[in-house]
Amino acid sequence: MARDFIVTPWEVKGEVDYDKLVKQFGTSIISDSLFNKIKKHTGKLHYMLRRKIFFSHRDLDILLNEYEQGKKFALYTGRGPSGHTHMGHIIPWIFTKWLQDAFDAPLYFQITDDEKFLCKPKLTKEETKKFSYENALDLIALGFNPKKTFIIIDTEYSKTLYNIAIQVAKKVTASNAKSVFGFTNETNIGMYFWPAMQAAPCFLPSILSGEKIRTLIPAAIDQDPYWRIARDVAPKLGYLKTAAIHCTFLPALTGPKGKMSTSEGMQSTIFTTDDEKTVKNKIMKYAFSGGKDTLEEHRKHGGNPDIDISYQWLRFLEENDKKLKNIYNDYSSGKLLSGELKQILVNKLNNFLKKHREKKQKAKKQLDKFILKD
Ligand code: TRP
Secondary structure: OOOOOEEEOOEEEOOOOHHHHHHHHOOEEOOHHHHHHHHHHHOOOOHHHHOOOEEEEEOHHHHHHHHHOOOOEEEEEEEOOOOOOEHHHHHHHHHHHHHHHHHOOOEEEEEOHHHHHHHOOOOOHHHHHHHHHHHHHHHHHOOOOOOOEEEEEHHHOHHHHHHHHHHHHOOOOHHHHHHHHOOOOOOOHHHHHHHHHHHHHHHHHHHHHOOOOEEEEEEEHHHHHHHHHHHHHHHHHOOOOOEEEEEOOOOOOOOOOOOOOHHHOHHHOOEOOOOHHHHHHHHHHHOOOOOOOOHHHHHHHOOOOOOOHHHHHHHHHOOOHHHHHHHHHHHHHOOOOHHHHHHHHHHHHHHHHHHHHHHHHHHHHHHHHHEOOO
16 A cells, blocks of 8 residues: 555654545544434534544444443543643543543543653653653643542552553564564664553553443544554453544644644644744744735635645634634635634634643642542
């Protein structure tokens, strides 16, 4: 198969064809009947479901059938603390919060300071630890329920995690890890073990409760290779296979393709720590525009929202369908100019970030309530 794009947990390159990716990964597109099944329980579909930002899954149908029979499930997602949190991270967390509220489910959130220490040559243990705590505040700021949200910082919960991870690791060969993750002889041996650590929280709710609890993982689709391993191993260890719901990537500011990532440069991302001026500068300067070259042409032919990054970002951020549709129509018709569209995004981001900063400040006092210790 010709591969014009690459998606691994470490790298997303090229223009991702999500239909092809679903086939490559062996996941399933969320069908209309499955959307309706979710809706039956939640009343309304979250805008990220309505817009198919969350578009693919593994065993979500099975999980919902069990839920209908009264079985509880737990949510699991996480963050690799390699730097400040950016908007690409926040998107699936916003959706996760909705899932927690809609299904009254506990959330286990893994912060992988060990992983980022192992896979980023330049990062020290002190730095990944520092970012772990800082990133945790971004999560808490989104309003997760302290009674039902358990943050795991790997190196501080290692006793429990390690004991699960060795059981997983025993069932995964190096050749399996090489084929799933592309590890080579140059990959350090810590990384060979790492997938077992990321699989461990899939089974944690069952271990802590002593009951068989299925986990549902809301995350971007690049993390799916981990769930393949975890699902293979689950029945061998006597656990239920973890279910997953996958989202597309928030695109980089600088182009209509790929995923936003810090490694591509500070200009392709908006961090939660960016102040109002920085946000405005980045959007105005770098957000790829689907507008025409001259004002005259733009007024006459209109812009292309499908490749315009400001519009694409608003799909991820503007919850009001009607507002979004008006923006789409006005931009396509040429009524709305590129600079004006960018300003709409700047306002949306700055409104969100202003409140986020305040909530993050308050989260500092709450941190202890969230962090799981062993
Ligand atoms: N490996 C992920 C990262 O680098 C972090 C992570 C751990 C994660 N567990 C997870 C992400 C579960 C999503 C779901 O960002």
